[in-house]
Amino acid sequence: MHADIHLHLHALTATELHSEAAAARRSAAEQAPSAPLRVQLGWKLVELGLRMATPANRPVTLAA
Secondary structure (H helix, E strand, O other): OOHHHHHHHHHHHHHHHHHHHHHHHHHHHHHOOHHHHHHHHHHHHHHHHHHHHOOOOOOOOOOO
């Protein structure tokens, strides 16, 4: 293979990699706001699990 062909193929591959990296950065930036929702859902599931674990006939005590 000639050197200029190898250089051209390398330039094409580098361009493709740069575009894929930019797309990955954009998708990561779009997914960032979903993390707080995931955390909120996790805490709601913990709360639900704690409610299910306590007996139903147990009197509710409120801390003052």
